Amino acid sequence: MSDKSHLIIFDTTLRDGEQSPGASMTRDEKVRIARALERLKVDVIEAGFPAASPGDAEAVKAVADNVRDSIVCGLARALDQDIDCAGQALSGAAAPRIHTFIATSPIHMEKKLRMTPDQVVEQAVRAVKRARRYTDDVEFSPEDAGRSELDFLCRVLEAVIAAGARTVNIPDTVGYNIPDQFGALIAALRERVPNADQAVFSVHCHNDLGLAVANSLAAVRQGARQVECTINGLGERAGNSALEEIVMAVRTRQDLFDCDTRLDTTQIVPCSRLVSSITGFAIQPNKAVVGANAFAHESGIHQDGVLKHRETYEIMRAEDVGWTQNRMVLGKHSGRNAFRARLQELGIRFAAEDELNAAFARFKDLADKKHEIFDEDLQALVTDTNLDATYERIKLVSLRVCSETGETPIADLVLAVDGVERTGRASGSGPVDATFRAIESVVATGTLLKLYSVNAITSGTDAQGEVTVRLERGGRIVNGQGADTDIVIASAKAYIHACNRILEPQQRAHPQSADV
Ligand SMILES: CC(=O)SCCNC(=O)CCNC(=O)[C@H](O)C(C)(C)COP(=O)(O)OP(=O)(O)OC[C@H]1O[C@@H](n2cnc3c(N)ncnc32)[C@H](O)[C@@H]1OP(=O)(O)O
Ligand SMILES: CC(C)C(=O)C(=O)O
Ligand SMILES: [Mg+2]
Secondary structure, eight states: OOTTTEEEEEEOOOTTGSSTTTTTOOHHHHHHHHHHHHHHHOOOOOOEGGGGGGHHHHHHHHHHOOOOOOEEEEEEEHHHHHHHHHHHHTTOOSSHHHHHHHHEEIIIIIIIIIOOOOHHHHHHHHHHHHTTTTTTTEEEETGGGGGGGGGHHHHHHHHHHHTTTEEEEEEESSSSOOHHHHHEEEEEEEEHHHHHGGGEEEEEBBOOOSSSHHHHHHHHTTTOOOEBBBGGGSSSTTTOBBBBHHHHHHTTTTTSSSSOOOOOOGGGGHHHHHHHHHHHHOOOTTEEEEEEEETOOSSSSHHHHHHOOOOGGGGOOOOTTTOOOOSSSSOTTHHHHHHHHHHHHOOOSSHHHHHHHHHHHHHHHHHHHSSSOOOOHHHHHHHHHHHTTOSSSSSEEEEEEEOOOOOOOEEEEEETTEEEEEEEEOOSSSSSHHHHHHHHHOOOOOEEEEEEEEESSSTTTOEEEEEEEEEEETEEEEEEEEESSSSSHHHHHHHHHHHHHHHHOOOSSGGGOOOO
């Protein structure tokens, strides 16, 4: 990286990302994503908000205990109990960070906190000092900085840096700023806060106007040296800045930036796929860097140009962000070693040999139905295997659906519920509707179907379909996924997976999903 300074990448997929409705994760899912982020070499992983629920505290603790090469961070309001909770959850981390925040905009102070500016400064300072009891690595955020008054922001930042904050993070909490303005804000703060040189300036931009990445980059051009972002831009409302876009913009336009990240960018696509499959948030095909079409060329003039000289229409190399080209065709005659090698290239590792064996058995099963197995199939198949390792009271034994023009579809199925086989039958407006009704006739979870989406994982009529189902019961929302070459079976698997999650006794990380 030579003379360039280090741009710290702070990933908040597991905290702000998880605040997206429907994106809640279990402790084990958080650990899997954290490990993938560690392989990506992100500098800081914000693992959650420990005071939000015992489940989230447990998840942050699990991430802290499992990650060694990245800093692990927990969020806390500027309250003693939140900070103590974060300090305890992070006690096993190799490098712990406490991130404390309080709002500084007039609207938030007056209408939400019901505090005076003086009280806010006092509470911010107290919080930073308390966090320093647990770690030297303390970050402070003046929430809604993007709508705060400059003089007051300068006052708060000077006070928290003097109290021991080593990073000051400037959030555009509601995505209100535009790039010139946000860059100018960072420049002004760096110039006017007297002790600005004693802290790293960070930014945390939301995407309400679609400007999160642009605002973050404008801030980096003005000396911000940490960017808070999430995989696939997941996050509250319209999301946060997308990690993959920030990292690749800085890497690709080194002529414009005097800094660079230390990320292993070849892990971007595997990480993006993992987050998408765990949350059920599909990646749109035209999404920058990680969308299926990001490196695809359809029109003749472009194809001609790329064939003659790739750089005519490509500013990045697909392989640099982890898009792989199969050198070996995986199919029904492939063995365990080729399978394992391919997974390793995709950044997928198993904790235990029996997990690999289960995935291999599924691979063989799929290879019997499908001519050629692509990387996308492997990702889905591995996710499916990992899902099986979780709580599974209900299993699909068999399914038969009769669907005929002019007739009402009927589904007959056999489920194993707590090991006992039970049959169900129902009709519906379509084969998927009939299947879901048949499942409910057996398990009667009483959930509401909030989302049903199908993605063809690869192209062709023998492609696997990946189905995501979102169910709600009593305010609790869960996602389920299933993949199969038969779309109705994929739908049944996804619905059953979501039912198993609803019935799961373990408290989920996010309070939105706490057991009812
Ligand atoms: C911009 C962001 O992303 S901020 C992070 C958002 N994330 C979350 O909210 C995580 C999930 N949240 C939760 O589980 C809950 O809101 C909890 C556990 C944190 C708090 O729950 P409750 O104690 O029931 O409080 P509730 O959520 O109703 O209200 C928030 C309270 O915190 C206060 N508060 C909000 N931010 C802060 C802060 N940074 N520092 C101190 N107090 C704060 C509010 O003024 C309000 O206080 P009040 O009860 O005296 O009116
Ligand atoms: C907690 C803070 C940094 C936040 O998420 C925001 O202001 O958007
Ligand atoms: Mg945020």
